[in-house]
Amino acid sequence: MEERLRRQLEFILELDKEKNIFRQTHLSGHGRNENDAEHAWHMAVMAYLLKEYANEKIDVAKTMVMCLIHDVVEIDAGDTYAYDAEGLKTQKAREDAAKERIYSLLPEDQMDELKTIFEEFEENKTAEAKFAHAMDNLQPLLLNNSNNGDDWKEHGVTAEQIYGRQSKTREGSEKLFALADKLIRENIEKGNIRR
8 A cells, every 4th residue: 555545544544533532512302422523524514504604705615624623633632621721721732732643644745734724723813714613612502502501501601601602603603693692692591501
């Protein structure tokens, strides 16, 4: 087998480990915890379906790739819960080390391309990155809403915490932020989110 193909296949098998990284968010219908691969797939489909609501014109294919690879680093770094203040302190260092190891499995040109897309997501400056972040924030919010806010209740999440995270949604889509705001307010009224 040629070296390029061997490295691509090694990376592809490494990606399979993302299916073993479970998140705090449960599947809709009060299912089990979702895994990172399901989250990424869901975000990518959402980016395609909801692209018309982006604040700026986006390259949807690039945005979908960004959604698909943004959590690959969690294979090594683990999932850091969005509202885990202690975990967030070390998240960047853990994810940077993981980025170097995991993407280095690829041939150099693909390694550079995917690392660049990952870093673009992290920097959150382009229209694509901002919209991908909107998907990253909206997707668990939709699942939490579908489950009567059980994950928010379990972790004692406050409205301030949720609005802090959803500020990135607004940067990618005013329209989808308005939807998120509506759902958050409804869940506050139901007692699913602490004030």
